[in-house]
Amino acid sequence: MIFSVMQLTGGIILSLGFIPQIVQIFKTRSVKDLSLKSYLLMLFGISLMEVYAVSLVVEGTGLAFLMTNTLSFMMVSIVILLILRFRSR
Template sequence: MIYALMQLLGGIILSFGWVPQIIQIVRTKSVQDLNKKTFILLFVGISLMEVYGVHLALDGVGYAFLVTNTLSLCLIMLILSLVWKYR
């Protein structure tokens, strides 16, 4: 139980680490210094981990992993959409 809470807290912190970047993009409407390939690779990697998280959840474990991974995936998709919008 304690490890699931640690994973949940750590995953939330890691996920919300993207929020300052999102705020800066929205505020400046500039993505010139961002490498689109980096965020595409992050998206692919997190998507693959999402499949694994769903598999764990279907087995009745890994809900914390699934929740935080889904949050990360949503934030990366938001960043990618902003990159395409402002590029």
């Protein structure tokens, strides 16, 4: 139980760490200093972990991991979409 709480807390903190970047992009409408390749690699790694998290949930464990990993996947996806939207400006 304690490890699930730790996973959930840590995962939420890591996922919410992308919010300042997203806010900064909207404020400045600039992504010139961001690396699309880096965020794509993060998305690929998170995608692999997502498959693993789903397999854990199917086995009856890992729901906290799946939830926080999905949140991270969404946050990184938002950053990538913003990079693609604002990079040509």
